Amino acid sequence: xxxxxKGDGSNNExxxxxxxxxxENITMxxxxxxxxxxxxxxxxxxxxxxxxxxxxxxxxxxxxxILIKTSYLKMIEVxxxxxxxxxxxxxxMIIGSPGIGKTHFSLxxxxxxxxxxxxxxxxxxxxxxxxxxxxxxxxxxxSVIEYPRGLGGEFPINxxxxxxxxxxxxxxxxxxxLVTTPKNDRWHEFxxxxxxxxxxxxIWTDEEVWDxxxxxKRDYKNIISKTRVEELITRWGCVPRRxxxxxxxxxxxxxxxxxCNAFRYLTNEGGDLNDKYSGKxxxxxxxxxxxxxxxxxxxxxxxxxLYDHYAKNAKNIIVDVVKNFAKTSGGPLAGxxxxxxxxxxxxxxxNFKVRRLTKKGDNNIFSEESRQxxxxxxxxxxxxxxxxxxxxxxxxxxxxxxxxxxxxxxxNQVNYLYQMTIAETHKTKVNGLTKLQDxxxxxxxxxxxxxxxxxxxxxxxxxxxxYITLEKKNYVGxxxxxxxIKGIIQYVLLIDLSDF
Numbered sequence: 162x163x164x165x166x167k168g169d170g171s172n173n174e175x176x177x178x179x180x181x182x183x184x185e186n187i188t189m190x191x192x193x194x195x196x197x198x199x200x201x202x203x204x205x206x207x208x209x210x211x212x213x214x215x216x217x218x219x220x221x222x223x224x225x226x227i228l229i230k231t232s233y234l235k236m237i238e239v240x241x242x243x244x245x246x247x248x249x250x251x252x253x254m255i256i257g258s259p260g261i262g263k264t265h266f267s268l269x270x271x272x273x274x275x276x277x278x279x280x281x282x283x284x285x286x287x288x289x290x291x292x293x294x295x296x297x298x299x300x301x302x303x304s305v306i307e308y309p310r311g312l313g314g315e316f317p318i319n320x321x322x323x324x325x326x327x328x329x330x331x332x333x334x335x336x337x338x339l340v341t342t343p344k345n346d347r348w349h350e351f352x353x354x355x356x357x358x359x360x361x362x363x364i365w366t367d368e369e370v371w372d373x374x375x376x377x378k379r380d381y382k383n384i385i386s387k388t389r390v391e392e393l394i395t396r397w398g399c400v401p402r403r404x405x406x407x408x409x410x411x412x413x414x415x416x417x418x419x420x421c422n423a424f425r426y427l428t429n430e431g432g433d434l435n436d437k438y439s440g441k442x443x444x445x446x447x448x449x450x451x452x453x454x455x456x457x458x459x460x461x462x463x464x465x466x467l468y469d470h471y472a473k474n475a476k477n478i479i480v481d482v483v484k485n486f487a488k489t490s491g492g493p494l495a496g497x498x499x500x501x502x503x504x505x506x507x508x509x510x511x512n513f514k515v516r517r518l519t520k521k522g523d524n525n526i527f528s529e530e531s532r533q534x535x536x537x538x539x540x541x542x543x544x545x546x547x548x549x550x551x552x553x554x555x556x557x558x559x560x561x562x563x564x565x566x567x568x569x570x571x572x573n574q575v576n577y578l579y580q581m582t583i584a585e586t587h588k589t590k591v592n593g594l595t596k597l598q599d600x601x602x603x604x605x606x607x608x609x610x611x612x613x614x615x616x617x618x619x620x621x622x623x624x625x626x627x628y629i630t631l632e633k634k635n636y637v638g639x640x641x642x643x644x645x646i647k648g649i650i651q652y653v654l655l656i657d658l659s660d661f
Contacts, residue, residue: 563593
């Protein structure tokens with residue numbers, strides 16, 4: 162969809178009851194300074210700007226400005242293409258994490274309808290203090306009519322219908338857009354209709370958060386410090402409500418994790434009864450076509466708090482999530498909980514079942530062995546220079562390259578590397594391994610363990626894993642600095658979930 166400026170001959174109006182129009186405000190390109198002192202040209206930052214606040218007509222939007230997110234344009238394009246390909250489609254559900262600005266998207270969607278389908282009517286319904294508020298907007302008559310009792314037979318069949326976080330009426334419309342959090346009581350019955358499709362809305366990007374902080378007319382730049390924004394992003398992810406609305410009254414992490422049941426949340430597709438808590442801890446990440454999703458814990462800090470709470474009070478939730486959701490949209494969440502569980506089990510030591518790996522299809526499979534590991538002191542490190550010999554070293558940064566933990570010079574006999582995984586394959590980046598070389602004794606053998614839970618027969622079916630480049634292509638450029646990696650002995654190590 163092309164975004165045009167007012168005055169180009171297109172219909173660029175969203176009609177209010179007083180006849181005022183709504184226009185777009187588009188900032189100019191601007192230079193951004195990189196950390197190294199160089200400058201780069203940033204793309205246009207686009208806002209939909211109302212002549213006055215829609216407060217009183219649409220609830221929850223006191224501002225005149227709405228950031229036009231790239232995902233808005235892409236999602237609308239996908240929805241429109243799907244509608245064009247299937248004339249039987251009657252509506253869709255757009256599901257997103259709480260606090261990402263779904264009402265903002267609903268308003269932009271209304272603006273799009275006025276541009277694309279003039280003079281079609283549209284109906285906008287949302288909750289106000291627990292009560293349904295419905296308005297019927299006629300572009301042709303330039304009128305806004307309120308219907309306090311909700312939808313009924315008086316609405317023309319050619320009206321578009323936007324249901325903003327409410328249970329939608331099942332009346333016949335031109336097309337129904339349900340924009341909602343994952344609470345499944347809102348979309349469950351609607352989803353049963355023939356011709357509906359689910360789409361998933363993303364949380365914001367860092368760049369979008371900073372665009373609003375920099376350019377929004379509410380002057381956030383002089384209200385919220387840059388350090389505070391960075392802190393909130395690191396803790397809660399790029400959720401605008403946490404950053405711009407709750408910056409001085411953010412939720413308490415302890416309260417959130419104590420009421421978040423990840424197993425129930427995943428079982429109900431994010432629609433558990435405590436959605437207002439779980440949705441703060443667990444985010445929805447859509448696929449590129451917005452039709453599928455993954456559930457990801459909001460941040461490293463919340464991952465740790467959630468895991469610690471479960472480990473102390475509800476270990477069964479961790480075990481059930483890993484057992485039931487490893488191969489589903491809950492895979493990233495299950496993988497993170499398993500990783501933290503495996504760290505706890507490995508550093509405590511004990512007797513573990515291991516098997517040396519061979520290439521896929523190789524009939525000469527090694528027999529299972531028993532590996533006795535001693536209890537080790539955990540050493541969180543931020544820089545590789547902080548890795549200590551004989552300690553159980555865990556990187557503090559998320560997604561540390563190549564491995565999840567390292568025990569160099571174990572009893573001065575071997576270097577141990579551990580990679581936790583719930584996947585059937587897990588290729589290893591050469592670049593990350595080379596960074597660890599100086600902390601290991603190259604005169605000792607190095608063992609790389611792929612640590613798996615006792616699910617999906619992973620232990621018996623694991624085979625030798627490839628080494629790859631940063632571009633995730635098989636590594637072929639072996640040289641004097643990387644040849645030692647070919648000598649690493651790979652194993653699979655089994656974690657019995659019942660031992661937790």
